[in-house]
Amino acid sequence: MNASDILKLLSLVAAAEPAILGYIKSLLESTQGMTGDQFLAEADGIWGQVKANAQRQLQPSPASSVPQS
């Protein structure tokens, strides 16, 4: 079974959920023909996002960051 067969199968299975189908299709299409370097570059981008999210969540809220006199 190749990528196009899986796309057809997913089209049938996910017909009830167009948003999920669109997401899956774009994911499949975006990963075809990529090189190892491209995958790793994307992985690094995603890790950057995870790190940034964590830093945002770990920042003290404005109220608690006000220095106490």
Place this chain on the structure above:
Amino acid sequence: MKKLYCVASFLMVSLLLMGFSCDKYAKAGQLAKDFAATVLVAQQLEIQAYQSGYIQPASHVMIQNKFSQLADAGMGLDRAINQAHNVQGAKAQIDVAAALLSDLSNNQIAGIKDDKTRLAVQATIVSCQAILDNIVAFAQ
């Protein structure tokens, strides 16, 4: 329920995509990307759960600290894969990531009050562990 469906679909696609690439370096890169993307989903689910009031602030801080450390380990793993010969470096980063995932799964996530949310986050963490296991198996 829809959230669980989305997570299940995401996990299914991640597992399907693992079989697509033939080139060994490309496949290792693809697994690394799948790992990063799945950790991101787990993190987003946790943030949503926190914002909905299902997680205590202290637990949220601990969990996000783990995600931050996971990101460091993940970037280290990417670098090790990129320097194809650096098997020891890759193994060290995999060990760190596996320990962090295990701690998240066994200790931190257990504090989420909402059952569905806890299961969804747990499922994503298990998927991260499965992808990491694939990277280990692939490297041998």
